[in-house]
Amino acid sequence: xxxxxxxxxxxxxxxxMAILAGSSSARADEAxxxxxxxxxxxxxxxxxxxxxxxxxxIVATTGSTGKLYAQIKEGAPFHILLSADxxxxxxxxxxxxxxxxxxxxxxxxxLALWSGNKEMIGSDGAETxxxxxxxxxxxxxxxxxxxxxxxxxxxxxxxxxxxLQSRIVMGENIGQTHSMxxxxxxxxxxxALSAVQSPTKPSEGSFWIVPQDLFKPIRQDxxxxxxxxxxxxxxxxLDFLKSDEAHAIIDSFGYGF
Amino acid sequence: xxxxxxxxxxxxxxxxxxTTIILLIVGTPIAWWLSVTRSRxxxxxxxxxxxxxxxxxxxxxxxxxxxxxxxSAIGGLWVEATGTKLTFSFTGLVxxxxxxxxxxxxxxxxxxxxxxxxxxxxxxxxxxxxxxDAFLTVISPMAARGYLTAVVLTFAHTIxxxxxVLMVGGNIPGETKVISIAIYEHVxxxxxxxxxxxxxxxxxxxxxxxxxxxxxxRRFPIHVGGST
Numbered sequence: 001x002x003x004x005x006x007x008x009x010x011x012x013x014x015x016x017m018a019i020l021a022g023s024s025s026a027r028a029d030e031a032x033x034x035x036x037x038x039x040x041x042x043x044x045x046x047x048x049x050x051x052x053x054x055x056x057x058i059v060a061t062t063g064s065t066g067k068l069y070a071q072i073k074e075g076a077p078f079h080i081l082l083s084a085d086x087x088x089x090x091x092x093x094x095x096x097x098x099x100x101x102x103x104x105x106x107x108x109x110x111l112a113l114w115s116g117n118k119e120m121i122g123s124d125g126a127e128t129x130x131x132x133x134x135x136x137x138x139x140x141x142x143x144x145x146x147x148x149x150x151x152x153x154x155x156x157x158x159x160x161x162x163x164l165q166s167r168i169v170m171g172e173n174i175g176q177t178h179s180m181x182x183x184x185x186x187x188x189x190x191x192a193l194s195a196v197q198s199p200t201k202p203s204e205g206s207f208w209i210v211p212q213d214l215f216k217p218i219r220q221d222x223x224x225x226x227x228x229x230x231x232x233x234x235x236x237x238l239d240f241l242k243s244d245e246a247h248a249i250i251d252s253f254g255y256g257f
Numbered sequence: 258x259x260x261x262x263x264x265x266x267x268x269x270x271x272x273x274x275x276t277t278i279i280l281l282i283v284g285t286p287i288a289w290w291l292s293v294t295r296s297r298x299x300x301x302x303x304x305x306x307x308x309x310x311x312x313x314x315x316x317x318x319x320x321x322x323x324x325x326x327x328x329s330a331i332g333g334l335w336v337e338a339t340g341t342k343l344t345f346s347f348t349g350l351v352x353x354x355x356x357x358x359x360x361x362x363x364x365x366x367x368x369x370x371x372x373x374x375x376x377x378x379x380x381x382x383x384x385x386x387x388x389x390d391a392f393l394t395v396i397s398p399m400a401a402r403g404y405l406t407a408v409v410l411t412f413a414h415t416i417x418x419x420x421x422v423l424m425v426g427g428n429i430p431g432e433t434k435v436i437s438i439a440i441y442e443h444v445x446x447x448x449x450x451x452x453x454x455x456x457x458x459x460x461x462x463x464x465x466x467x468x469x470x471x472x473x474x475r476r477f478p479i480h481v482g483g484s485t
Contacts, residue, residue, distance in 0.1 A: 067445045116328075136345055141428060143446045169345045169427030172445075180427065184328035185344040 030057040031233035032077055034068040036084035036220065037175035038109060038147055038192035041200060042253045043082070049249070050240045056233035064173035066144030072097060072225055079228025080237060082220070084109060084174070085146035089223035102224035106241045107255035109218035111150045112196045114181055114207040115188035125208025126158055128188070134167070138180040138189030141170040146218055148174075151190035153215035194253040220255075261451035264431055265439035266458075272347070272435060273415040276354040280362040280411050281404070283355065288366035289392070293375070306363050309356060314420025321353055321425045345427035350435070353425060354415045361410040369403025370396070406470055413466045416459075 035043050040062040047058040061068075065084045072078055072092065081098070083089050086105065093100030113125040121128045129137075139155075140148030148170070155161040171177030174192050181189040182203070190210070196203045222241060228234035240246055247257065287306065291299060309317065325332040325343040335343050343349035377399060381391035397404070419437040426433030428442070436455060443452035 064445070070445055070447050073447065135342060136427070138427070141442070143442065169429060172423065172428075176424075179322065180344075183322045184326040185322060185332075185342065185425075186427075 029055065029233045030059060031079045031228065031231055031237050033058055033060045033080045033082060033234075033237065034072065034076070034078040035060050035062045035082045036065045036068070037062050037145070037173035038084055038194055039082055039107070039220070040175060041198050042107075042194060042250055042255075045200070045249050046241070046246055049245060050237055053240070053245075054233075054236050056236055058233070058237060062173075062175065064140070064144040065146055066141075067173070077227050078225055079231045079234035080222060080224060082106065082222050083146075084218065084220050085149075086219040086221040088146075089221040092223055092225065097226055099224040099226070099229055102235075102238060103221050104238075104242070105219050105257070106222045107220045107250050108257060109147065109150075109220050110193035110212075110254055110256065111147060111154065111210040111215060111218065112191055112193040112207045113188060113210060114178075114191050114196050114203060114205060116181055116184050116203075116205040117187065118204070118206050120188055121206040121208050123208075125210065128208070129155070129158060129160055129164070132164070132167075134187035136169050136180075136186040137164060137167050138169050138171060138177045138186035138191075140174045140177045140190070141172055145171075145173050145177075146220075147177075147190065147192055150210075150215040150218055154190065154210050157214040194255060197254050199252045261439065261443065261454055262430075265434050265436045266455075268347075268431065268434065269416055269436040272350055272354060273412045275351055276358055276415045277362075277408055277412045279351065279355050280358060281408065284359065284362035284366060284407065288363045289370055291363070291367045292370035307360050309358070310360050314357070314418075315424065317353070317357060318421045318424030321349070321421065325349060325425065344425050345429060345433060347432050349425060350422060350433055353421045354418055357418055357421055358411045358414045361414045362407045365403050365406040365410065366400070369400045369406075373399055402473065405473060409466055409470050413463060417463070 033043065040060075043058075043060045043062075047060065051057055061078065063071075065088050068076075068078070068081060068083075069088050069092065072081060073095070081089060081092065086103075089098060089103045090100075092098030093103060113121060113129070115121050120134075139151040142148035142152045152161060155164060169180060169186055171180055171189075174195070177189050178191045178195050180186040181191065193207075193209060196207050222238055224231075224234055224238065241250075251257075287302070291303060291306075322344065323329060325335070327333055327336045327342055332343055335341075341348070343352060373396065377395050378388070378391050381395045382388075386394065417437065418435070419441070422433065422435055422438055423441070426435070426438060428434050428438060436459065440452050440455045440459070443449070443455065
C-alpha cells in the first residue's frame with residue numbers, strides 16, 4: 001500500500017514538472033541567438049546590459065559555427081547567428097536562409113596559443129611549437145570552427161602542420177578545445193584570446209598571442225536569420241552590438257573591430 | 258555517392274571486441290559474488306555497477322577528463338608508468354568503455370547465476386571439485402546463454418558509445434575517431450551522404466544484434482530470465 005502511494009507521488013511529480021516546464025514558452029520580445037563558442041563569455045556580459053536597456057530578452061545557445069550553421073539550415077528557430085567567421089553568414093544569405101543586408105562585423109577575433117603550465121610558452125610561442133616538448137596540441141576542428149581554421153593556417157605558415165599531425169587533438173568547438181587545455185589533458189592548444197584574457201575569468205598559465213600575419217583575420221560577422229527578420233528583439237540586439245557600450249565590453253575581451 | 262572512410266568502423270569493432278573480453282574477465286567475479294553473497298554491501302555494489310545506465314555520459318566524460326589528466330593523481334601515475342596519457346588515446350577509450358558497459362556484462366551474468374542457484378556448485382563440491390574447477394567445468398557451460406547475452410549486449414553497447422568519447426577522445430583518426438563520432442562530424446559538416454551510409458549500417462547492425470538476442474532467448478529460454 002505504502003509502495004503504491006510512493007509510485008503515485010512519483011508519477012504526479014513527474015507530470016507536475018512536465019506541466020511547469022511547458023508553461024515557460026517563448027515570448028514575442030525574446031531573441032534566440034546562436035553564438036559561436038569563442039563569444040560565449042562576452043555574450044554573458046552583453047545580454048544583461050541589453051536587457052536592462054531595452055526590456056527585451058536574449059536566449060543564447062553556443063556551439064561551433066559549423067554546427068550552428070547546420071542547425072539553422074535545418075530550421076532551428078534561431079533569430080541571429082553570431083558567427084566566428086564572415087563566410088558562414090554570407091553563405092546563409094546566399095542560400096536564402098538569412099538577411100544579407102543585416103550582416104556586419106561585430107568583432108575581429110584573435111588567436112592565442114595557451115598552456116595551463118606557466119613555464120610552457122615563452123615570449124615566442126612559435127619556438128615552443130618547434131621545440132615540440134609536448135604530447136598533445138589541442139585545436140578546434142577546422143571543419144567546424146573558424147578558430148580551428150586559423151590554427152591550421154598558423155601551423156601551416158610555421159611549416160609544422162604535417163610534422164605535428166600525430167599530436168593534434170581536436171575539440172568540436174573552441175570551448176571544448178579550451179577545456180582540453182584547462183584540464184591539463186593537452187599541454188597546450190590554440191584557443192580564442194577572448195577566453196584566455198577574459199576580464200571575468202582570466203586563465204592561468206602562459207600564452208602567446210599569435211601574430212596576425214600567420215592566419216587570415218578572424219572577421220566575426222552577425223546576421224539575422226529568416227526566423228529573425230520580424231523579431232524586434234533580434235533587430236534591437238544587432239543595433240546594440242554596434243553601440244559604444246557593447247564595443248567597450250567586446251574590447252575588454254581582447255577582440256578588435 | 259561518396260563512400261565514407263571506413264577506418265572508424267574497424268577502430269570501433271576493435272574497441273568493442275577488446276572491451277568485451279576485458280569485461281568478461283572483470284565482470285564474471287563481480288556477477289558471481291553478487292549472485293551468492295548475503296553481504297549488506299550487495300545493494301551498494303549493485304547500485305555502483307548500474308550507475309553507467311543512469312548517469313548522463315557527460316558526467317562520465319567530465320570525470321574522465323578530470324581524473325585522467327596528467328595533473329591528477331590517477332592520470333599522473335599512468336603517465337609515470339607508461340609514458341603516455343589516458344585521454345586522447347585508444348587505451349583511454351578502452352578504460353572508458355569498460356566502465357560505461359559494465360552493467361551490460363554484470364547484470365545478465367548475475368541473473369543467470371542466480372537462476373542456476375547453489376545446487377550445481379554444491380553437487381560439484383561433493384565430487385571434490387575445487388571452487389574454481391567447479392565454476393569453470395560446471396557453472397560456465399550451464400551459464401552459456403547468459404554469457405552469450407552479456408557478450409552481445411556489451412559489444413553492441415560499446416559500439417553505440419558517443420558522449421564520453423566525444424569529450425575525452427579528441428577526434429584522432431585511427432586512435433579515437435570511432436564510428437559514432439565520424440557520423441556526428443559528417444552531420445555537422447552537412448555531408449549527409451556519408452552520414453547516411455554509416456548510420457544505415459549502424460541501424461542494420463543494431464537491429465540484427467537485438468534480433469539475435471531475442472531469438473536465442475525464445476529458443477533457449479531456460480537460463481536467461483529477465484537478463485536484458
